Amino acid sequence: MTSRPAPPAASRSALRAQRLRSAAMFLAPMLAVLAFVAGWPLARTIWFSLTDASLGDLAGAQWIGLNNYLEWFDYGDGDGEYFGLLADPGWWNAVGNTLRFALVTVSVETVLGMAIALVLNADFPGRGWVRAAVLIPWAIPTIVSAKMWAWMLNDQFGIINDVGMRLGLLSAPVAWIASGDTALIAVMIVDIWKTTPFMALLILAGLQMIPRDIYEAARIDGVHPVRVFWKITLPLVAPALIVATIFRGLDALRVFDIVYVLTPNNQQTTTMSVFAQQNLFQFDKFAYGSAASTLLFLVIAFITIGYIKAARLDLTGGGR
Amino acid sequence: MSRPRSPFAPVVTRSALAALLAATALPAAAADLSVVSGPVGRDNEVLRQNLDRFEEMTGHSVEIVEMPSSTTDQFAQYRLWLSARNADIDVYRTDIVWAPQLASHFVDLKDAAGDAAGDHFESIIQSQTVDGRLIAMPMFTDAPALYYRKDLLEKYGLDVPETWDAMAEAARTIQQGEREAGMADFHGYVFQGAAYEGLTCDALEWVKSFGGGQIVSPEGEITINNPKAAEALDTVAAWIGDISPEGVLAYKEEESRGVWQTGKAAFMRNWPYAWALGQGDDSAVKDKFAIAPLPSGGDGSAATLGGWNLAVSKYSENQEAAIELVMFLSGEEAQKTRAIELTRLPTLKGLYDDPEVAEAQPSIPQWKEIFLNTVPRPSAPTTTNYNEVSKEFWDAVHATLSGERPAEASLKRLDARLTRLKGSGW
Numbered sequence: 001m002t003s004r005p006a007p008p009a010a011s012r013s014a015l016r017a018q019r020l021r022s023a024a025m026f027l028a029p030m031l032a033v034l035a036f037v038a039g040w041p042l043a044r045t046i047w048f049s050l051t052d053a054s055l056g057d058l059a060g061a062q063w064i065g066l067n068n069y070l071e072w073f074d075y076g077d078g079d080g081e082y083f084g085l086l087a088d089p090g091w092w093n094a095v096g097n098t099l100r101f102a103l104v105t106v107s108v109e110t111v112l113g114m115a116i117a118l119v120l121n122a123d124f125p126g127r128g129w130v131r132a133a134v135l136i137p138w139a140i141p142t143i144v145s146a147k148m149w150a151w152m153l154n155d156q157f158g159i160i161n162d163v164g165m166r167l168g169l170l171s172a173p174v175a176w177i178a179s180g181d182t183a184l185i186a187v188m189i190v191d192i193w194k195t196t197p198f199m200a201l202l203i204l205a206g207l208q209m210i211p212r213d214i215y216e217a218a219r220i221d222g223v224h225p226v227r228v229f230w231k232i233t234l235p236l237v238a239p240a241l242i243v244a245t246i247f248r249g250l251d252a253l254r255v256f257d258i259v260y261v262l263t264p265n266n267q268q269t270t271t272m273s274v275f276a277q278q279n280l281f282q283f284d285k286f287a288y289g290s291a292a293s294t295l296l297f298l299v300i301a302f303i304t305i306g307y308i309k310a311a312r313l314d315l316t317g318g319g320r
Numbered sequence: 321m322s323r324p325r326s327p328f329a330p331v332v333t334r335s336a337l338a339a340l341l342a343a344t345a346l347p348a349a350a351a352d353l354s355v356v357s358g359p360v361g362r363d364n365e366v367l368r369q370n371l372d373r374f375e376e377m378t379g380h381s382v383e384i385v386e387m388p389s390s391t392t393d394q395f396a397q398y399r400l401w402l403s404a405r406n407a408d409i410d411v412y413r414t415d416i417v418w419a420p421q422l423a424s425h426f427v428d429l430k431d432a433a434g435d436a437a438g439d440h441f442e443s444i445i446q447s448q449t450v451d452g453r454l455i456a457m458p459m460f461t462d463a464p465a466l467y468y469r470k471d472l473l474e475k476y477g478l479d480v481p482e483t484w485d486a487m488a489e490a491a492r493t494i495q496q497g498e499r500e501a502g503m504a505d506f507h508g509y510v511f512q513g514a515a516y517e518g519l520t521c522d523a524l525e526w527v528k529s530f531g532g533g534q535i536v537s538p539e540g541e542i543t544i545n546n547p548k549a550a551e552a553l554d555t556v557a558a559w560i561g562d563i564s565p566e567g568v569l570a571y572k573e574e575e576s577r578g579v580w581q582t583g584k585a586a587f588m589r590n591w592p593y594a595w596a597l598g599q600g601d602d603s604a605v606k607d608k609f610a611i612a613p614l615p616s617g618g619d620g621s622a623a624t625l626g627g628w629n630l631a632v633s634k635y636s637e638n639q640e641a642a643i644e645l646v647m648f649l650s651g652e653e654a655q656k657t658r659a660i661e662l663t664r665l666p667t668l669k670g671l672y673d674d675p676e677v678a679e680a681q682p683s684i685p686q687w688k689e690i691f692l693n694t695v696p697r698p699s700a701p702t703t704t705n706y707n708e709v710s711k712e713f714w715d716a717v718h719a720t721l722s723g724e725r726p727a728e729a730s731l732k733r734l735d736a737r738l739t740r741l742k743g744s745g746w
Contacts, residue, residue, distance in 0.1 A: 284421065
């Protein structure tokens, strides 16, 4: 390997060392805070997942290795069975639900968010009001909106069934959040309703960064608007779009509140976070719940890293 | 050795110090207490009345911390607070099945209760005694009944059903008749079918009344996988979409009461609190309904024993005042108010013969009869695993009711999962 030309003088490296030192000093408080609020809890969760801790007696936790994840339990007669999270159909059911939920909601929110952002980006009278109004679902606390939707979707008193029946769209009231076929769909609808504005806002910010003169040039050249969208708008808004989908994806993968309020304890909608919460607090299985939390962390981390790599996103701030 | 040390010296000093502290602390004993309570119906309104009375008598002040009404949600929150040794909550309102799981966090009330414990039903005191410690005092007891519409049974010339089949038959007749008469959203029967602790109660009653046992026997054996239990669940599964709306699979107590109290159901399974509310002035079924023991599936009627108790947190900084409060709220005056205002069943045997209670709530003596037929949930044999046993059970039942898995397969799976959970012992 060829090396760079060596620094001409010792003073240069001294300056460099000094810069590094002050950089480290400036970073230290932030790193300490991060270690305290993120690193320490994460390390503790991972530690508990390797023990037999119970919530009543955290101090008395005993190391049991990876048994919470996978353990061969021998019946003593040569026959046996796998125990642990990786062999638990309940966990895989939760993983499946979460991935389905994340994939569907983020895709639909991206498309709808893009459509809304394009409309809001156009000039029309009263645009400020419309922008504010669109944000309302996002501003309502999730617990409140989930409870509100639970009543709207109620089979006896819900307005959705009432309207559907009056318009003749439904022949009989549908028990949206009760029946297994529609429960997950109902949860998705509520989430899409709630978070599309967030998506729209992020995309709108991206759209406003695109210089106007490019559009003018396109108009002068007589390019068809659809072509303008595919060739100009989409490529230029893509970085903002990708960051927005990552945010939403992370959010969707750890979804808890909507599911917990709308369809608590329903296996069809149990997500990874709900599964972890159940084991951590409702059952006497704190260690098992910690293992689920750890896997949840790993799943999200891998998906995010994979997505960033696939999208070739440059998060270092340089490039281009 | 110049000075022999008395082994009692330190003890004497410490108790003298304690006495001194007690003497100085007592006169200024007005404590600020908080009691956490997840109400159903008007529970907390009446609790507030009781607390006002208590404040007047003692000079303490008490705040209610309100919780959601789902017992499953409450439990998770309480466990979290207690494990974190939260000193903000002094008194917890606890479900009858929680005692073995939370016992280590609560104060032993045995000495404070003294003879008063003997005035309550023995089975309830028993359920709240863990390893010889009385960890909670009963506030009221709960046993569900079959609520039925007197006027509709009369209209269609039907008797009060004593078996589930007769109930389903009557429900079908009435539902058909009422729908033809123009009430399109009328239903035969509503109960609690959401996947939560309430479904465990409902399903235990079906299984038990068909002769299918109690999920886990008092000795700790898993008994749920049997043909009678499967028959019970298949019977109920056939009701969904027939006499019960499909939405019942997401109903808890209040949703089923909502349907019932607006006059849209012929029968309902619910707890005593629904009586007082059904008799309210805004109720469409006022004076039109009565209660009966839940029907039998061939092996007698079964009602799940419910009920709520009051426990004092070990981490409370005002334990004495908190104990005082618990004794007051489990005492005669408070229980009587609850019986009269809310039809919450007293746990004090004497109140069932109280003329004022009988006058205000003539149904109370009837509830006593139902109460005597109650079955406990298997919280005692399964100890700290109860919640998970219950969750596995309600999952299995919910899967069958929603048509996802037939009862036989569902129970077989449940049996395997419980066996695995039990391991070498609960």
